[in-house]
Amino acid sequence: xxxxxxxxxxxxxxxxxxxxxxxxxxxxxxxxxxxxxxxxxxxxxxxxxxxxxxxxxxxxxxxxxxxxxxxxxxxxxxxxxxxxxxxxxxxxxxxxxxxxxxxxxxxxxxxxxxxxxxxxxxxxxxxxxxxxxxxxxxxxxxxxxxxxxxxxxxxxxxxxxxxxxxxxxxxxxxxxxxxxxxxxxxxxxxxxxxxxxxxxxxxxxxxxxxxxxxxxxxxxxxxxxxxxxxxxxxxxxxxxxxxxxxxxxxxxxxxxxxxxxxxxxxxxxxxxxxxxxxxxxxxxxxxxxxxxxxxxxxxxxxxxxxxxxxxxxxxxxxxxxxxxxxxxxxxxxxxxxxxxxxxxxxxxxxxxxxxxxxxxxxxxxxxxxxxxxxxxxxxxxxxxxxxxxxxxxxxxxxxxxxxxxxxxxxxxxxxxxxxxxxxxxxxxxxxxxxxxxxxxxxxxxxxxxxxxxxxxxxxxxxxxxxxxxxx
Amino acid sequence: xxxxxxxxxxxxxxxxxxxxxxxxxxxxxxxxxxxxxxxxxxxxxxxxxxxxxxxxxxxxxxxxxxxxxxxxxxxxxxxxxxxxxxxxxxxxxxxxxxxxxxxxxxxxxxxxxxxxxxxxxxxxxxxxxxxxxxxxxxxxxxxxxxxxxxxxxxxxxxxxxxxxxxxxxxxxxxxxxxxxxxxxxxxxxxxxxxxxxxxxxxxxxxxxxxxxxxxxxxxxxxxxxxxxxxxxxxxx
Numbered sequence: 001x002x003x004x005x006x007x008x009x010x011x012x013x014x015x016x017x018x019x020x021x022x023x024x025x026x027x028x029x030x031x032x033x034x035x036x037x038x039x040x041x042x043x044x045x046x047x048x049x050x051x052x053x054x055x056x057x058x059x060x061x062x063x064x065x066x067x068x069x070x071x072x073x074x075x076x077x078x079x080x081x082x083x084x085x086x087x088x089x090x091x092x093x094x095x096x097x098x099x100x101x102x103x104x105x106x107x108x109x110x111x112x113x114x115x116x117x118x119x120x121x122x123x124x125x126x127x128x129x130x131x132x133x134x135x136x137x138x139x140x141x142x143x144x145x146x147x148x149x150x151x152x153x154x155x156x157x158x159x160x161x162x163x164x165x166x167x168x169x170x171x172x173x174x175x176x177x178x179x180x181x182x183x184x185x186x187x188x189x190x191x192x193x194x195x196x197x198x199x200x201x202x203x204x205x206x207x208x209x210x211x212x213x214x215x216x217x218x219x220x221x222x223x224x225x226x227x228x229x230x231x232x233x234x235x236x237x238x239x240x241x242x243x244x245x246x247x248x249x250x251x252x253x254x255x256x257x258x259x260x261x262x263x264x265x266x267x268x269x270x271x272x273x274x275x276x277x278x279x280x281x282x283x284x285x286x287x288x289x290x291x292x293x294x295x296x297x298x299x300x301x302x303x304x305x306x307x308x309x310x311x312x313x314x315x316x317x318x319x320x321x322x323x324x325x326x327x328x329x330x331x332x333x334x335x336x337x338x339x340x341x342x343x344x345x346x347x348x349x350x351x352x353x354x355x356x357x358x359x360x361x362x363x364x365x366x367x368x369x370x371x372x373x374x375x376x377x378x379x380x381x382x383x384x385x386x387x388x389x390x391x392x393x394x395x396x397x398x399x400x401x402x403x404x405x406x407x408x409x410x411x412x413x414x415x416x417x418x419x420x421x422x423x424x425x426x427x428x429x430x431x432x433x434x435x436x437x438x439x440x441x442x443x444x445x446x447x448x449x450x451x452x453x454x455x456x457x458x459x460x461x462x463x464x465x466x467x468x469x470x471x
Numbered sequence: 472x473x474x475x476x477x478x479x480x481x482x483x484x485x486x487x488x489x490x491x492x493x494x495x496x497x498x499x500x501x502x503x504x505x506x507x508x509x510x511x512x513x514x515x516x517x518x519x520x521x522x523x524x525x526x527x528x529x530x531x532x533x534x535x536x537x538x539x540x541x542x543x544x545x546x547x548x549x550x551x552x553x554x555x556x557x558x559x560x561x562x563x564x565x566x567x568x569x570x571x572x573x574x575x576x577x578x579x580x581x582x583x584x585x586x587x588x589x590x591x592x593x594x595x596x597x598x599x600x601x602x603x604x605x606x607x608x609x610x611x612x613x614x615x616x617x618x619x620x621x622x623x624x625x626x627x628x629x630x631x632x633x634x635x636x637x638x639x640x641x642x643x644x645x646x647x648x649x650x651x652x653x654x655x656x657x658x659x660x661x662x663x664x665x666x667x668x669x670x671x672x673x674x675x676x677x678x679x680x681x682x683x684x685x686x687x688x689x690x691x692x693x694x695x696x697x698x699x700x701x702x703x704x705x706x707x
Contacts, residue, residue: 278697281585288583289666296665308569323635324661327674355665362668431668 012185016178024170031163035156042152046131047112053083053145054135061137069143070096083147084117084130090140099144102132107142110134114149129153188217192224204232237301248290248430256283293430300352300437309442312350314393314461315340318386321354325361329382334368336361340386344393346461348442353459356438356446357384357395359431360457364399367455392444393461400454409448435459482527482597484508487517487543488559489535497530500586514538521547526554527597530589533560533571541574548575555596559584568664587698591650609644612691612704614683616644625683635660636679643692643702652699676700 007013061069066087073085077098086097092107100118112133118126132146192208199206207228208221263276322338329336346353361384368380383398435457436446444461484501486508488494494510501508509526511517514535521529521543529547531540538546544556558576560567571579578592609616615624621637623630632640638660643651653672657663676692684690693701 281697285585289668292666320661324663324667324671324675327678328669328671331674331677351664354663358663358665358667365669 007179007182007186010182010186012182013178016174016182020171020174020178023174024167027167027170028163031159031166035159035163038159039152039156042155043131046147046149046152049083050131050133050145050147054133054143057143057145058135058137061141061143066095066139066141069137069141073097083145084119084132086142086144088142088144090142092142095141097144102144106132107134107144110136110142115146117146185217192217192221199228204228204235234302237298245291245294248294249287252283252287252290256280256287259283290430293434296352296355297430297434297437300434300441309348310350311345311347314344314346314353314395315342315386317350317354317357318384318395321357321361322384324358325365329365329368332365332368334365334380334382336365336382336384338384340384342387344386344388345463346393346442347464348461349438352438352441353395353461356435356459357397359435360397360459363431363457364397364401364455368399368401388463391463393463394458395461396456396458398451398454398456400451403450403453403455404448406450432457482506482593483525484528484530484593485511485517485520485526486530487511487514487521487535487540488530488532489513490532497586497589501590504590512536514540514543518543518546521554522550522552524552524554528593529554529556530593531556531558531576533558533562533567541571541576544575557589557592557596559589585697587650587695588652588654591652591655591699594649595646595651595655609641609647611644611647611702612689614644614691614702616640623683625687630682632679632682636675636682639675639679640683640702643700646702648701648703650695650698650701655699 057069057072060072069087073087073096076082077085077096082098084097084099086099086102086107087095088107089095098120100120100122102117103115106113106115112131114129114131116127117130117132118124118128129149130146131149132144135143135145137143188209188211195206195208207225210218210221210225212218259276259279263273267273267276318340319338322336322340326336361382364382368382380400382400383396385394385396385398387394432446439446439459439461442461444459447458447460449456449458484506486494486497488497488510489512491512494512498508498510509520511520515537517529517531517535518538520526529544531543533540535543540558540560544558547554547556555577556575557578557580558571559580559582560571561582568579568581577596580589580592607618609618613626615622616637617623618641623632623637623640639656642656642660653670656672656675657667676694680690680692684692689704691702691704693703695701
């Protein structure tokens, strides 16, 4: 495609052509109308003037006869820029006036005629147009009064040529402007196309250029950029998920395989084989668990679960989860308390929020440590709270365990990050990740705070459910 | 006897599953525990067999050639055939589960599953076993649970239970003599469909056990290794 061909094919250029045609036609019509009316107006003026003069002259004739008429006409004819006058006898012999010659036969027909004439004081061969009226005077004399039409024609020609010029200028300027605008738009669209090509080629960090003028192309570019950002985040998430699937699943798979190999190599009897097989099943259950957690996070991340959100009471969730874990905590010498008396209505996915809170409680029990480690000998305590705060509902779990150093806190919330100190402990390491993903799905967030001592994990949810991103 | 064995009567099962290996494994495994299982490899064949009837429970894979699992169940229900159906699916999310149950399935088990879990659920589903819904008084050995007055007695001794412990015992006694898995308890007693990572259910069971079995010579609440729990009268 040539550059010019591309230019002519653009929507902008086609629009330019349409507008150009419309405006040119409009200009032509306007000037044509102007020209026609000007001409008519001048003709009317001539008619009036000539009529008035004829009335005046015939009055002179009535009062003073032919002699007086001739004197008056002689006087008038000599003035510069005067009308045309001619008085003849019945035979056509000129008595007075300033007309040298006329188109033959004009004098014979009383009334209005357009004619070619020559003034008396002009050289032979000069020709002008005039509009004349021939009037039959009583007594056989004829009176001709007329006005030169050259002025009218000149004006008419000026208007017509002005029309031609303006149409030409409209066309030229319109084309030039159209080309200019088209090229500008085309250049921006080309830049966007170019960027989108590199993005399609795999560089998702690219963004469409925004000129900053706030026009429609900018708005389009801005929206597309937001979309690209979302796509990049999703792709990034996908990459992280696959990286972590690789890590979180390959490690236990390797362990599983090693155990099987070892069992084949060293087991001597049924009891040992049986133990190895049971071990294998246990290990694969752990794998399934990790896999489910990863899928759940991916689902929460993708926002699919937004479809089945409903209103429920977060305080009831806190009580339910607290009740589910209380015996477990008790068995470990930890006292688990629930403070969720007042209803805390939220809109969301009950199952996911329950699981997120369960993960936090599970973590707290895991890390709160046994009784013997407690600072002052009192039983370690975990408090699960649900309370409303402003336009948010907070679900929190506080423990008195070792906590997480401030420097590590933001990392711990990041997707799939496992802190060094927790790698030795059991668990998929996805508990906080899931809680965080669930919080974000609901338009909220997961934060880790210092419980002095210990850790306080908080899921903050907006009261009315997630705010839909406006289109 | 460390492990309690459930008392079984043979069931006729229909497995509608397109994966031949998985189906063969199930048919064999069910035969080993004394049930008879037929197999259909696609939706149409499965529907035809199920329409002929005579099955106690249907095990239906969700994604099948020719006709998908949910539509097979829907067609059966339209014809008034109420054979309990368990849906097997690789889609394990809560909304898929809800979709499955709405389509007329009676239970939903995500893949991969353990055979003991599947077996336990099938036995609970079977009409021959699960007919205790209307009873207001459950009795296992000398343990009594009154569903109306919420009273639990062992022999002459009244046992006081927390509301959740009562519901746990109620579910176990409703399916007395059948294996009940941890997931089934979590789903039916707590209404949670997620994996609580640590085995919280075990602790609840041991609390319950300390209330109903402690101090009695004959334990009623048994652990079934590798599967779950079962309440039954060991003296019978």
